[in-house]
Amino acid sequence: MTQARAPRADAVRNRRKILAAAGEQITAHGPGAGMDEIAAAAGVAVGTLYRHFPTKTDLVAAVVAEYVARVADDAEATLARVAAGARAMDELTAFLGRVIEASVTDRAVKAAAQALGAQPGDRADEDRAGAAVAALIRAGQTEGDIHPDVTVGDIYLLFSTAPTDQPPAARARWLTLVAPGLTSQARRAES
Amino acid sequence: MTQARAPRADAVRNRRKILAAAGEQITAHGPGAGMDEIAAAAGVAVGTLYRHFPTKTDLVAAVVAEYVARVADDAEATLARVAAGARAMDELTAFLGRVIEASVTDRAVKAAAQALGAQPGDRADEDRAGAAVAALIRAGQTEGDIHPDVTVGDIYLLFSTAPTDQPPAARARWLTLVAPGLTSQARRAES
């Protein structure tokens, strides 16, 4: 068990600055944001990026991981609110809306991620989010608002197709159009 | 009026082969499909591509234009069917489904298009499609199936967010989830 020496203080600081800068740059300039630009924005040299993240793909994956963690937090907070008495269907819709809004900021991140075939960063956070959403759905079904056959996968599906690159009005409209599909009354007869 | 000489026969043939090959290659390998590969697939040299399309963006735009034309045809055919007595809502949903399925084939084309900021190829075809869809919506609203405030823009919005990169089952499910949003009964109260 060779206890590895703790990382240097400035290294930790830089890592954070890099992650932040990467998020901003990718958000601003899309997946095309260059390593050089990210480095500059972080006030660091390119080589430093590569010390922390062996490849651009890894860097993007790390950014995505952060994002997923935030979503997981939101999901759990939402679930808590429902447990405290809020209507599940409404909270779920609002949650979807928030995640999408947040996704606008991190818009290109999503694109960059799959443009590079980034693999999941933190499985744990993903699971946290999934579990919370599942509970949210169950609650809504118990309350009778949400259609019985709705699953977590459906939420993922909707989220992954959200128009993050459209203006706010369009995003709101989209939510209005899509939300009814989750309700129990609204489903048309399936073939 | 210098009457320009008619294009050579082989040139026309090649242009078609290139367009076809470009469609296939982009579909298969995403926007990353190289000009070299497209040329090879078309059984033609790179230079020939550039004779017909001054830039890769132009080539992609041309492919998109073809695609749009097909969609316009479909839209008009659908409209004709409704005029002949078919239920508008059902036809519209089916139309959306078909377009999405077709879009899977041309999946990356869409991506490539906006990755290069491709400008509309044939405004005329776009208008044809728009007009037909608008008529379809009106018909559905008259029949009472489609919600009064649904517009052509909504259809575009939904279409542009279709999960073309998901497996068939997911695409079908998506349609099931989304369709209710268009119906008149299903809309929840708006804020």
Added chain:
DNA sequence: ATATATCCTGAACCCTGGTTCACCTTGATG
């Protein structure tokens, strides 16, 4: 204070992929 392993720097490297161009081939015209 000194030593040393960790970390940072940034110019240079290199590979990928779009684009060009000088030269050859071929379909159409008279």
Added chain:
DNA sequence: CATCAAGGTGAACCAGGGTTCAGGATATAT
């Protein structure tokens, strides 16, 4: 057929951007 412009060829060119690496700087342990 003869002629020639339209069309085709593909090796070479070039820019952009990810990646490397030899050398300098600095935090931490003794």
